[in-house]
Amino acid sequence: MSEVEPAVSRWPARGRTEAVVLVLHGGAERGTGAVPPWKLAHLRMIPIARALHRAGRRNTRGVEVRLLRNRRYGWNAPAEDPVGDARWALERIHADHPGLPVVLVGHSMGARVALRVADDPAVLGVCALAPWTPRGEPVDAVAGRSVLIVHGTRDRMTSPAESHAFAERAAGVAARVARFEIANEGHAMLRRAGVWTRLTVAFTLDLLAGDDGGALREAWAATGPERLRIPV
Structure with a gap:
């Protein structure tokens, strides 16, 4: 039996599509099992995808949102299965909407x-929520892109210290980098869900329409190390 392709949930733009946001769920270091629609890692990204879609519909630009569901649950080095799935999803976006900008969440x-x-030519930037960025994670792919990192101070699944180290390295190649630290928040983005959503939407609208409602103005304007430890 041939392997099943990744799955994509799609929220279409109102009117002509002018940009696409691709949302990517979490997983585990190892895991070859399938990702069913009810998997928690997948489910927790649906409210964010919907919020992005609502914001896009209110905005003057026509924003389509796509949520990818991976073939396998794990990273599974050296195969790095979800990377291939994301490349597949980007190819589908290019086929459906040639030349349009893409934001990754x-x-x-x-x-x-x-x-x-993020090195895909269409990608403008990445919003990385509680990112898994182990020591030595490469930063070359974000060269010339905007990067927003958001991490909870009580995260025990992925390391805030490692995401800070990644942000420091990425600052040398990215167009701009900012990093927020959400106090008293863990990995699941549940305690202060509205903050995660607000920052994600603001970043996306800033890239696609140049209007974040002021949420990120000070973050982008900050200089020195404080821009990578912005408290929320």
């Missing part, structure tokens, strides 16, 4: 994937 393993595939 990922959580945990999905954030790591987003940071890896």
